[in-house]
Structures are given as C-alpha cells and as structure tokens.
Amino acid sequence: MKAVRYTRYGPPEVLGIHQVDRPVPRADEVLVEVRATTVTSAETLMRQGRPWWGRLIIGFTRPRRKWRRLGLELAGTVAAVGANVRRFAPGDEVFGFTGFGVGACAQYICLPETASVQHKPTGVDFEQAAAAVDGASTALYFLRDLARVRRGQHVLVNGASGSIGTYAVQLAEYFGAEVTAVCSARNADLVRELGADWVIDYQKEDFTDHHNTYDVIFDTVTACSFNRCRRALTSHGCYLPTTGLTNWLLAAATALRGGRTVKAGMSVHKREALLFLKDLIESDRLRIVVDRNYPMDRIVDAHRYVGLGHKVGNVTVTIAH
Structure with a gap:
C-alpha cells in the first residue's frame, strides 16, 4: 500500500x-x-x-x-x-x-x-x-468540558476562521453564548454565517484594548497570552489556550488562586x-x-x-x- x-x-x-x-x-x-x-x-x-x-x-x-x-x-x-x-x-x-x-x-x-x-x-x-x-472535538472539549459555556455568557474566539475556530464559533452559539469572533476582514462574512454576533479584525484592532469583557476567551491559535487577556476577562472569566507548557503551569496556579483562570488541557479520547x-x-x-x-x-x-x-x-x- x-x-x-x-x-x-x-x-x-x-x-x-x-x-x-x-x-x-x-x-x-x-x-x-x-x-x-x-x-x-x-x-x-x-x-x-x-x-x-x-x-x-x-x-x-x-x-x-x-x-x-x-x-x-x-x-x-x-x-x-x-x-x-x-x-x-x-x-x-x-x-x-x-x-x-x-x-x-x-x-x-x-x-x-x-x-x-x-x-x-x-x-x-x-x-x-x-x-x-479533531478541530470540532477540540472545540467541544474546551468549550463544553473545560469552560462549561452556558446560555447568556459572552465568548470570544481568537482565530475564528481556522479549523478549531470555525467549530468553536458554532458550538459557542449552540450552547447559547453571545459570540465575538477575531479573524481577518476577508473571513468576517464567513464567521458571521457560522453564528458570530460580533467580529473584530485583528489586523486593525486589538481585542484586549476594547472596553468589553468576556466570560471565556478561547485562543485557538495561542496568539495571545493570559497576561494580555486578563483585562479583557470578567472577574471570574477564563482564558483557554490550546498549546503552551507555560499555560499548563498557569492553569494550576490560577485554579488555586481563584478569580480569572487559565484552563488548559488536551483532548485525546x-x-x-x-x-x-x-x-x-x-x-x-x-x-x-x-x-x-x-x-x-x-x-x-x-x-x-x-x-x-x-x-x-x-x-x-x-x-x-
């Protein structure tokens, strides 16, 4: 073969x-x-x-x-x-x-x-x-199993037009959340069709500079960091990175401290x-x-x-x- x-x-x-x-x-x-x-x-x-x-x-x-x-x-x-x-x-x-x-x-x-x-x-x-x-099951694992996204929450998906991101937008909307998608302008119409309520063009704006805060920031491309995202999270919001050894350590530390947290994991099964x-x-x-x-x-x-x-x-x- x-x-x-x-x-x-x-x-x-x-x-x-x-x-x-x-x-x-x-x-x-x-x-x-x-x-x-x-x-x-x-x-x-x-x-x-x-x-x-x-x-x-x-x-x-x-x-x-x-x-x-x-x-x-x-x-x-x-x-x-x-x-x-x-x-x-x-x-x-x-x-x-x-x-x-x-x-x-x-x-x-x-x-x-x-x-x-x-x-x-x-x-x-x-x-x-x-x-x-993989993209769909990874998005499901982070949003449903780690963050426990529910109706009325505000979820931001960074990298919304990628393999994980396109599913994350749809699943967050399915679970009843208000969804903000971060992607390039050329993919804005696509992510809106998938269920995004708001779209931020990362080439023109930094979502962490906005006055909005989010219950969940799902960084599907790990292009940001918890440090930068803290100010964009609600007082008990969580940052979901898909990769990074440092983020695993931050997940343990923030879980003990409470408040804004990092939730990291790996979906294999x-x-x-x-x-x-x-x-x-x-x-x-x-x-x-x-x-x-x-x-x-x-x-x-x-x-x-x-x-x-x-x-x-x-x-x-x-x-x-």
Missing part, C-alpha cells in the same frame, strides 16, 4: 510517498481503508520538529520510526475486523482520530476497536467527515465527542468548512499551503485506491 513518510525534519519536501506493507488487524483491531484525511497545523510543526520540547517524544535529531508517519484525522470504510470486534463490520463507513498512533495519510490503517472512531455522519462525503474530527458531533452534523446544526482538497500525491503542496498559516477551516487530502 501507499503511505506518506518522512525520515528527517524539514520543509514540506521531506515528505514522500512510500510503498509499505498493508497492516493486518489483530483480534481487537479494525482495518480501515482510508478514503480521506487532513493536514493540520500541528502536523506541519511535527514535520519540522517543532516545538523543540516535542522532540522529547518524537525524536531529538530525527523522528523515531513510530513517528515517521502523518495523518491524525480520517474517514473511510472498514475493510476487515479482528475476531473480537463487535462495534464495526466490514463495509461500515467510519470517521475518527488516530491519537498518538498517527498514520492516517495512507491507504490503510489499523486501529483498536476502542479508538476514537464512530460511524460516519450521513449526508457528508469522506473529505468532509475527515474534516469534522474523542469517542463520545464524535458521537455528539455526528448528531449535530446530521441535524444540520454544524457546518464543516473545507478550504482546499489535495490528492495524496500532492501532499507536499498541501503541507506548504497549511504552513502559510492562512487556511480557512480545514485542508483535506483524498486517498486514492
């Missing part, structure tokens, strides 16, 4: 399509014929060996063998199941998240039956389904979230935004585009068979 691999850190050109053995599912595993995956900003950083502390896991001078694969989100068809699998059967259309296993940018992948995989939402194609996994999102998609309550689609043999171009930092929503990759 064909799979995307890289053996050294560097620009998109370090990626290549290799012929590798097709995996065989164990008793508790599902073999998925991958039809679509995505390219995330996180993967472009992994490919470069960034941030530096991430090399403690991936490899110091070059990626360890396990981490030479890419692809976190997937949609496809179950090709075979192990003897003990009960949740899925051959022919089932599924979508899901590989977690720390990566490797979805390939024609086939084996995943445990207990992995973050659910039956694909009806009414969407494989590319859309793959794009409805997504099975329940995917079921929740599947229901929203099938009831037309969640829109999937896809910026561009590339075939797998143009994976270098896909990484180059995502690396520019200007994608709107998601970038998907079609896996041909």
